[in-house]
Amino acid sequence: DADVTQTPRNRITKTGKRIMLECSQTKGHDRMYWYRQDPGLGLRLIYYSFDVKDINKGEISDGYSVSRQAQAKFSLSLESAIPNQTALYFCATSGRTSPGTAELFFGEGSRLTVL
Amino acid sequence: DQQVKQNSPSLSVQEGRISILNCDYTNSMFDYFLWYKKYPAEGPTFLISISSIKDKNEDGRFTVFLNKSAKHLSLHIVPSQPGDSAVYFCAARFGNQFYFGTGTSLTVIP
Numbered sequence: 001d002a003d004v005t006q007t008p009r010n011r012i013t014k015t016g017k018r019i020m021l022e023c024s025q026t027k028g029h030d031r032m033y034w035y036r037q038d039p040g041l042g043l044r045l046i047y048y049s050f051d052v053k054d055i056n057k058g059e060i061s062d063g064y065s066v067s068r069q070a071q072a073k074f075s076l077s078l079e080s081a082i083p084n085q086t087a088l089y090f091c092a093t094s095g096r097t098s099p100g101t102a103e104l105f106f107g108e109g110s111r112l113t114v115l
Numbered sequence: 116d117q118q119v120k121q122n123s124p125s126l127s128v129q130e131g132r133i134s135i136l137n138c139d140y141t142n143s144m145f146d147y148f149l150w151y152k153k154y155p156a157e158g159p160t161f162l163i164s165i166s167s168i169k170d171k172n173e174d175g176r177f178t179v180f181l182n183k184s185a186k187h188l189s190l191h192i193v194p195s196q197p198g199d200s201a202v203y204f205c206a207a208r209f210g211n212q213f214y215f216g217t218g219t220s221l222t223v224i225p
Contacts, residue, residue, distance in 0.1 A: 043206075058212070103149060103164060104159075104213060109156075109157070
């Protein structure tokens with residue numbers, strides 16, 4: 001089983017619909033992240049959370065919201081989806097960063113298409 | 116503004132030869148650099164990293180070089196194998212955030 005699990009893996013929806021992408025992890029990490037991948041733009045940070053009571057905006061948070069329901073769960077919501085939110089979304093986790101232990105662990109991705 | 120750049124969208128290399136993937140960055144405060152590998156329909160997986168206080172880190176066939184004066188990072192894969200064909204992302208850490216490049220698609224030709 002994957003250490004970082006995203007659901008759904010694929011979703012097609014219509015403009016204006018509310019969408020939730022869910023992420024759960026079994027790595028015991030405090031830190032969780034949501035990234036978006038677009039062709040030619042790489043991975044861009046949407047939101048991140050360092051514990052259940054901590055939520056921080058990333059580079060491109062407009063149009064998105066998140067909820068950290070528990071240490072192991074971090075959900076991304078699109079309140080009213082629009083076509084330019086069509087992308088591949090990745091959840092990631094990391095332990096407390098320190099020299100030599102900085103890597104992120106990614107889920108398999110959720111492909112969202114907004115028509 | 117993109118703080119981490121990978122200017123080559125794609126690279127093709129013959130099996131057994133060296134693959135060199137390049138990455139440039141603008142923020143001199145980055146303290147840690149990483150390379151990730153991504154296969155289609157999978158999430159990125161960590162490959163190798165280097166602290167900003169070092170200039171080289173080696174792990175088997177993979178070596179990362181850091182040139183801080185040039186703000187340049189490179190990943191060398193030698194010898195290249197067909198299974199290395201994937202998209203490679205470089206990333207850099209500043210504070211609590213990681214910044215990613217746009218990726219380079221490597222094709223290793225048998």
